[in-house]
Amino acid sequence: MTEIRPQNRRLYGRASGHKLTDRQQKLVDERLPALSWADDGPLDPKALVPGCDAYVLEVGFGGAEHLIGQADRARHTGFLGIEPFLNGVAKALAGIEDHQLENVRVKRSDARDEIGRMPDDAFDQIYLLFPDPWPKKRHAKRRFVQPDTAAEFARLLKPGGRLRVATDVRAYADHALPILMATAGLNWTGELASDWRDNPADHIVTRYQSKHLGDIDPVFFGFVKG
Template sequence: MSDAQNRQHRRLYGRAKGHALSARQQQLVDTMLPGVSWPDEGGVDPRSLLPGFDTHVLEIGFGAAEHLTGQAVRAPRTGFVGIEPFLNGVAKALAGIEEHGLSNVRVKRADARDEIERMPDASFDRIFLLFPDPWPKKRHAFRRFVQEDTAAQLARILKPGGRLRVATDVRIYADWALPLLLEAPGLDWQAEKADDWRIAPADHITTRYQSKHLGDIDPVFMDFERRAA
């Protein structure tokens, strides 16, 4: 099956939309989103989406976009690319972009698996995958974002020396994701002691979702670095 056929047959699990958007949110989706998004066909190169920026960062499944927009405010010389399938999250990202006057953020409502396959090698300096849906039941494990193929894709689009951070507060997801990421070609886990993954990194931004403590463990932060070829 070709990549295009594979994308066509994929199914995106989970909600695509929640409560009805407010009039203002719908206006942002209608008027702002086309200008900060990108086409469904062709390559997805952050250097073309956000030219002139020193570094480029990808956030997958940004939820309410607090982390995405917060990081963008902190680093105005960095270009941020966010991908989120949940319409309400995309609307919140647009509101954050407008509120802070951000010109260094591009977002798309899409399945990140499809978009990553369209990205060139060594595209990003950093990638964030924070508190993804854990799909805790064993029969749903295939729905989890971290799989052998997606772990390899994340490694592929990282620049040598680039960093990937995966965070979760669900034990079964941590136990599932860590071995797959350790086996991904080119990724080196940066933890040397327990506090390296138990304590939030200094640059982490805690979101309201994280603060709800919906998981069954304290958050773990798995940082990986892409080794040089």
């Protein structure tokens, strides 16, 4: 486990959007404390969701469609989702309730403050799908994929575990792929153009992706921990 970083990292961009519905606010007030975890100390997925066959982390789950959809498909897998945007967390809580999921835990936080608290070889799969691209060059340091976070992904994955990163912004793709390819322990699985141009077979297309807001078609970078 790496050194725990200070909490309350500065969050860039909006932390919330439109006013929550009455139901969403009730879920945040009443359900979130039980489905989240403490702000400090060790953070072990097996302790949060005991008895699961595998464990998955989704960083920045947005509207939670992918997180909830994957968790609904694999109810014996434990899912941890981390998202700083309050409205996204509220949507995740609604999805958990609607689908009666017992295998999902969520935290409203910057994932960089959480992953350093997690043990080595904790996850079978990590998703980072369509993160905030911060397309301007002067904002590149705000992008989630950096050498240190890529190294954390490699540390957190079990041997043979998989990382999937997706983006529809060329600047982010050009920034992230070289970093990930240079990260010790991560081996790129792409061989054919279709490997990064086509949606993976198990992928869940979200409303965000379907809006085609980026400047390129989505690309998917797959890595396996060697």
